[in-house]
Amino acid sequence: MQDRHISRRAMLIGAGATAAWAASPARALLQQVAEIPLPADVAALPGRMTVEEKAGQLTLMAAAWAGGAAVSLNPAGAAGSFDQQLADVRAGRLTGVFNGNGTAMAKAMQTAAMRQGRLKIPLLFAADIIHGFRTVFPMPLAEAASFDPELARRTARAAGTEAAAAGIDWTFAPMVDIARDQRWGRGVEGAGEDVLLGRIMADARVRGFQGTRGLAAPDAVASCAKHFAAYGAAEAGLDYNTVDVSERTLREVYFPPFEAAFAAGSPTTMASFNELSGIPATANEWLLTQVLRREWGFGGLVVSDYTGDEELIAHGFAADAREATKLAFMAGVDMSMQSGFYLKHLPTLVAAGEVPMARVDEAVRRVLALKVALGLFDDPFRRIDPRREKTQIRTRAHLDLAREAGVRSIVMLKNDGGLLPLPRAGKRIALIGPFARGQHDLIGPWNVYGTDAEAVDLLTGMQAAVADRTAITVVDGSGIDAPLPGGIQAAVAAAQAADVVVLAIGETQRMSGEAQSRTAIVVPPAQMALAEAVAATGKPVVVLLRNGRALALEGAVLAAPAILVTWFLGSQMGPAIADVLFGRESPSARLPVSFPHATGQQPYHYAHKTTGRPNPPGAPQEYKTHYQEVPNDALFPFGHGLTYGRIAYAGLETGGGTLAAGGTLTVRATVTNSGTRAADEVVQLYVQDVTASITRPVRELKAFRRVRVPAGASQVVEFTLRRSDLTFIGRDLKPIVEPGRFRLWIAPSAQAEGVAGEFTLA
Missing domain, CATH: 3.20.20.300 (Glycoside hydrolase, family 3, N-terminal domain)
Structure with missing residues (x-):
């Protein structure tokens, strides 16, 4: 500053603190803003208080x-x-x-x-x-x-x-x-x-x-x-x-x-x-x-x-x-x-x-x-x-809302070959991992009054969703941070006897939250060893990530054909995951944080600057902005998330391509679902100010819209841009808008091309 x-x-903070505060040229405005009208008897209270009682009104303590x-x-x-x-x-x-x-x-x-x-x-x-x-x-x-x-x-x-x-x-x-x-x-x-x-x-x-x-x-x-x-x-x-x-x-x-x-x-x-x-x-x-x-x-x-x-x-x-x-x-x-x-x-x-x-x-x-x-x-x-x-807490309506919110928070990162959703009958499922069962690590960090004991775990949710509960075999396989004696052998045996593996791995709720910083945002090694052993059986694997942050995924976890980010979903965690896993509901959430290739990319966000030596698309080039080991982008970018539909973007319209100084610009794209299931798609509008007096990010999210696209149908999605949407903080630290050329994308994520074009701000 x-x-x-x-x-x-x-x-x-010097000797003149009292005088400086009292003489502030904005003090009158400060008082005017702060003086919320009070009833007469309440307004009179400060005049009746001792200074000790006033200090008491400014003191809050833990119960x-x-x-x-x-x-x-x-x-x-x-x-x-x-x-x-x-x-x-x-x-x-x-x-x-x-x-x-x-x-x-x-x-x-x-x-x-x-x-x-x-x-x-x-x-x-x-x-x-x-x-x-x-x-x-x-x-x-x-x-x-x-x-x-x-x-x-x-x-x-x-x-x-x-x-x-x-x-x-x-x-x-x-x-x-x-x-x-x-x-x-x-x-x-x-x-x-x-x-x-x-x-x-x-x-x-x-x-x-x-x-x-x-x-x-x-x-x-x-x-x-x-x-x-x-x-x-x-x-x-x-x-x-x-x-x-x-x-x-x-x-x-x-x-x-x-x-x-x-x-x-x-x-x-x-x-x-x-x-x-x-x-x-x-x-x-x-x-x-x-x-x-x-x-x-x-x-x-x-x-x-x-x-x-x-x-x-x-x-x-x-x-x-x-x-x-x-x-x-x-x-x-x-x-x-x-x-x-x-x-x-x-x-x-x-x-x-x-x-x-x-x-x-x-x-x-x-x-x-x-x-x-x-x-x-x-x-x-x-x-x-x-x-x-007694009557307004943990009501049926609130528990139903918790389940709905859980479903709508699950992000599907991958679904190669359409492995998901799993059928409710006819498949033998090996549910493996330290988060497969039990009343632990369900509600997540920073909850004072709820308990894991009152939440529904993954195994219970899955058993309620399938036609035959005995079709699910559950094995812990490993601890969270350490192997279990005979754990991997038992997990491999269960995987070999199953048609599909559901692998529940990730972080405990004590790995996220206040005072829980991590130097390596990865799946713990004991669980990675479990994942590698299970993947070696050749059985298809669905990874369920329990996590409170973006993770750098690698090895067998990243190679799994299907990955769901399930976070910590609260009271109805098990049923919410089962709803998506077995297709009762379609995944529709999107990443609010970028998943990096490696921890060493942190801090990372999609709205970064180009630098003066941006690496062009493709392989790293000498003396350009890149890491030696990984690309300078996200493994799974902000805004990414798949559905059970097959979504494509086409037909960008930029409304003439000029945004007048006092007007609006309407841009449109056609979103088509060629799949066999309806999908909720989160359509995102990104903009880049190509040349400005202050360098601008490679993309900035300006709007998004959730749309329901039936199977085999298309929908035109429309956004309206205004001059105010293009504001940034100028050299004098005041908001400014500058005429010029802008790129735009209507796309499914911050790195996806979707449909792209340009417009001019007059």
Whole structure:
């Protein structure tokens, strides 16, 4: 970022911090945006609070009475006792808790706040509802593969309904970080590598969580777009690591999904763990105040990530807890999560004149405004209803939706010779691999309340789909990371006795998610040895990949005639896979991330630049951009995915080939299915700006459309381009559109030719 931003930050953390904040030329605008109208009695509360009570409203802690897997999903910390948290509630030292244990816990805490608290301010109950509550839906990356924002809205709506029924007001989702390095484990929580898909999914999930009746509706939960910003750009894909990217890259790649989330109504955002060009995001005034507040006009609440303010010390940015509190708070973090720093240090900072009371009141008003919007001042118990908790969670409708979402998230990478779908009868199937059976690694990472024990495994799903359950022989073959005694011999024997092998291999759910970076994004060696042995039998093999990221496939796995990417699909994983495997449903998903030839290509994304020495199509040429070992493209590109139809693209029409300055350009292609089964095709429109004042990517996704193409039929698919679709960030870091020549593709993936042409922007 530019030096002026760094110097501004330096000024704010110096001796003149208070004066600098108060004298900011944009302060009036900041107040106007942030001052959400409050009822008179609520608006009067800051004037009645002690500074300690104000700090309490800005302090969020993990629930001492924790729910589900919450205790294992964050670093070990001193949560304290439930009795101590109740005492903090009565004393006004706590605004709320997160990842608690249902309505019984929430009722006890809210009762303490409303009956015994001096000011009777309702508590806020938050949770990580990343991809479902007790009904678990496909992990967000898998759901992004559906290229179906309406599906994402529906699953988020169901998740929000269940969470609200258990007393939860606020979810720390959606994660909208763009992830272009598949070594980074947290890519599993987002929508992949593409900006457009990321924007669309961010919008859909915010609207789903919050519903259509306003945040005060009993079944609505407030969303929190995270992590602001550029967490997905961590160096070497290492979680929590340094991020150093240009301001242009921030504005073109990492900011847009957040802007989409805020436009959809997300009232909160979470500061990210990483530093950004030398300044940790949790204390980055340029990011949290200049961009978020003044430039974008965001009037909502900024919360730290788990101990994010405390980590300023380990970053080497703050000398101690007191300074860390001041830096985070003055940069724009309104609420501290888990460290307790605001409660401990804000009162003394205010007393010393180092933090203005006006800044404290501003943050408190944002907290109160969120509680007002959620309807908590009208009815603090509106989401705390044990009857709803019993009747609105894991309903049949939600489980059916989980199965539908699972089906629509499965990507078919290969289907050589039409091996799939398998017949429901007449074939002996050897189901082999460490993921073939058992209640493990089904729901995926980052789920606090769902369990594998409540999910349906692969074997159960397959047995329910076939005519004769005894036609399936199941053998583990190997462990996940280590061989099993006699495992390969048993697997080979099962394969030899079968007509077809279904090989269930991949990653555990602990190999993806927070703090789960991998240096080699490959199938573990023990499972590769199993795959090689099974392939050597000569029997046809269907590979079912369980994974939370793109993988570099090789050997017998890559050579298998059929490969399905099944991710972690949640509560109905087994039935969803069986639906596709046996043809009850046709695969229709597309890769939201590029699968590389090798780990060493990371970070990789399809929308890369050409460089000044691009390698032309074909073999590598000397002194051109290429690796020695693999092509400089994807093994399976972004947008790739097959169906049970046979799809071809033809007949490009470019509507005269000129897009007028104030007009539109309609482009069309004909999609034909010459197969014997109907197919849902995701038709994608890519554009390249051939010559520009800032170099542009080789392709950028501008639109996509899911179309149903019956067997033996054709369908004309139409897209409309506008001048605004061709915007990029110019030399002055402002959006710009430049006339000139553009290439376009209507194609089934980011590397497919499909039908290609050109147009001119006048």
